[in-house]
Amino acid sequence: NAQGEDVVAGIRTPQPINRRQKASPQEVSLEEAMPEVYKELEHYCKVLERHFRDMQDVEFTIQRGKLFILQTRSGKRTGLAALRIAVDMVTEGLIDEEEALMRIEPEQLNQLLRPVFDPEEKEKARKEGRVVAKGLPAGPGATSGHVVFFPSEVEERTAKGEEVILVRVETSPEDIRGMSAAQGILTARGGMTSHAALVARQMGKVCVVGCEALRIDYKNRHLEVNGRLIREGDYISIDGSTGEVILGKLKTRPSEVLEVLVEKRLKPEESQSYQxxxxxxxxxxxxxxxxxxxxxxxxxxxxxxxxLGAEGIGLCRTEHMFFEGERIYAMREMIIAQDPESRREALDKLLPMQREDFKAIFRVMRDLPVTIRTLDPPLHEFLPHSDDEIAQVAERMGISFDELKAKVESLREANPMLGHRGCRLGIVYPEITRMQARAIFEAACEVKLEEGIEVHPEIMIPLVGHVEELRDQRRIVDEVAKEVFARYGVEVPYKVGTMIEIPRGALTADEIAQQAEFFSFGTNDLTQTTYGISRDDVGKFLRAYVEKGIWDFDPFVKLDTKGVGQLMMLAVEKGREVRADLKVGICGEHGGEPSSVKFCHSIGLDYVSCSPLRIPIAKLAAAQAAIEENGKK
Incomplete structure (x- = not known):
């Protein structure tokens, strides 16, 4: 007879307990071989489950036809099983809704919302040595595709129906269309709040960043990784939940929740996962x-x-809109303009495009609040970088190579994340803020007049560290609102606020609140400026810091409540001393991380904002925070 340790060691394969577990008709289950013992075992399993109010892992033996229960403990389970067990136990009356919510790790919801690799296929790949590298898991999910190195070619190949993974050393805003078309994104550099990571999560793309084992050769269109050569067109698979890079194509399982809610391929009653x-x-x-x-x-x-239940938009980044289609050239015209008049002419071309963008978003969101951030990144991000690209763009724009090259060089900054960006752009070039405000208000008025939708725009000025910066930009926004409302003969309610994303903004929040109707913590930049580290370069030393115990976690993934969190707490307190009805939220990536959401609840924020597929995770974490708070009272 087999002993328990033989089964655990894999020496013996256990027989099935009941008919449902049989893998073949030849197998004999306990239910068939000893029906009375099976009924007794089933009875005691239910007794134990009811007593402990949890699914049990029961060890038993049968000697001379008599059942002996040896021990029991809470059973290990997958994330999906944990969700199902919690719901079933509420249905059976063993636990209440609050306890069910508290038993679930919010991240386990990812297993309901993302495609995953077939477990057997992935294990086979692991045994065959096809898991060749590991980076940071920046965009959960799983996907396979042909390796392509250039964003423009991603668009061409996906248009032909190919599955493509965009592989880059790092991405930039000009790659946005290729990123949108790709099945997944893999980069050699970058951290969890790098451009690739942020955009991928917002788009719902599978993404692995900071995979430093990759040696990418754009010229010869191949990459090397741990002695393996991967050519453009070869299939690879990436797991955005673990950061693994795998050679070849693996099968994936789709999210039934999204098939019900978004793709409408399934009816709710057809999916247990959705229920x-x-x-x-x-x-x-x-x-x-x-x-x-x-x-x-x-x-x-x-x-x-x-x-997925969003209650508004907490961050609409306007810069991504400028990379769509032909508008990038109008943006470049504005940047190379030598005087305000030429700049306004270029901005006049962008105005109708921005207005239509905002109208499309307002139509979807209807009467829910939409927080729109004015232009934030430094202008050099919109210009070409290599000499070949500069030559192509110069020819297209009808200017000399030398003129465009000189402009690119003049905009180059030693540390662009701390340079001429955010509200500083609008202060030096007020016509940019004026155009964006006009596009927002004209869109809101037209949607209200044409479709009867009462839009609630919230204009958010980024990177404010001094109240006078916000006062300057608010004056422009209010002037444009007054002019547009008079011209359309209709008004829409709006708010003007700011992102608190540099320490001085938090420290002087009482002054800034005199001009701001709302604060939104941009914790990606607030973490960067508090720590004095670049979020794009942190991957170079992050692993060493965690391994040596200097940091317990990546502060760009999980909010540093002892440092960054204290600045947030201070800003909330000082801001509401001046303006009691100040609305405060968070729009950094921490807004979808469970422990960070709970901290936001504890300091009295009104909302969190996160990428679309993190919404259910944020909701569950927020519910747990409220339950925990009530339990302490």
Whole structure:
């Protein structure tokens, strides 16, 4: 007879307990061989489960036809099983909704919302040595595709129906269209809040960043990784939940929740996974106090977010809109303009494009608040970088190579993240802020007049560290609002606020609140400026810091409550001393990380904002925070 340790060691293969577990008709289950003993075992398993109010891992033996229960403990389970067990136990009356919510790790919801690799296929790849590298898991999910190195070619190949993974040393805003078309994104550099990571999460793309084992050769169109050569066109698979890079194509399983809510391929009653998700979200919505918004700058992202229960847009990044189609050239005209008049002429070309962008988003969000950030990145990001690209763009724009090259060089900064960006752009070039404000208000008025939608735009000025910066930009916004409302003969309610993303902004929040109707913590930059580290370069030393115990975690993934969090707490306190009704939220990537969401609840924020597929995770974390708070009272 086999002993328990033989089964654990893999020496013996156990027989099935009941008929449902049989892998073949030849197998004999305990239910068939000893039906009376099986009934007794089933009875005691139910007794133990009810007593401990949890799924049990029961060890037993049978001697001369008599059942002996040897020991029991809470059973190990996958994330999906944990969700199902929690819901089932509420249905059976063993636990209540609050306890069910508290038993679930919010990140386990990812297993309901993302595609995953077939476990057997992935294990086979691991045994065959095809897991060749590991980076940072920046965009959860799993996907396979042909390796392509250039964003423009990604668009061409996906248009032909190919599955493509964009592989870059790092990405920049001009890669946005290729990133949108790709199945997944893999970079050699960057951290969890690098450009690739931020954009991928907002788009819902599978993404692995900071995979430093990659040696990418753009010229010869191949990459080397740990002695393996991968050529353009070869299939690779990336797991955005673990950071693994795998040779070849692996099967994936789709998210049934998204098939019900977004793709409409399944009916709710056809998916047990969706029914579990729906119940959990209903319970979480009843318990939480924090509102949950989305970071989105495209209508399709906003639609996905609404399907997942978003209560507004907490961050609409306007810069991504400038890379669409022909508008990048109008943007470049504005940048190389030598005087305000030429700049205004270029901006006049961008105005109708921005207006239509905002109208599309307002139509989707209807009467929910939409927070729109004015232009934030430094202008050099919109210009070409290599000499070949400069030559092509110069020819297209009808200017000399030397003139464009000189402009590119003049905009180069030693540390662009601390340079001429954010509100500083609008102060030096007020016509930029004026154009964006006009596009927002004209879009809001037209949607109201044409479709009867009462839009609630919130204009957010970035990188404010001094109240006079906000006063300057607010004056322009208010002037434009007054002029547009008079011209259209209609008004829309709006707010003007700021991102608190540099320490001085938090330290002088009482002064800034005199001009701001809301604060939104941009914790990506606030972490960067508090620590004095570049979020794009942190991957070079992050692993060493964690291994040596200097940091317990990546502060760009999980909020540093002892440092960055103290600045947030101070800003909330000082801001509301001046303006009691000050609305405060968070729009950095921490807005979808469970422990960070709980901290936001504890310091009295009104909402968190995160990428679309993090919304359910943020909701569950917010519900847990409210339950924990009530338990302490």
């Amino acid at each position: 579990i998700y729906h119940k959990l979200m209903q319970w979480a919505d009843r318990k939480r106090k924090l509102r949950v918004r989305v970071n989105a700058d495209r209508p399709e992202q906003a639609s996905l977010a609404l399907a």
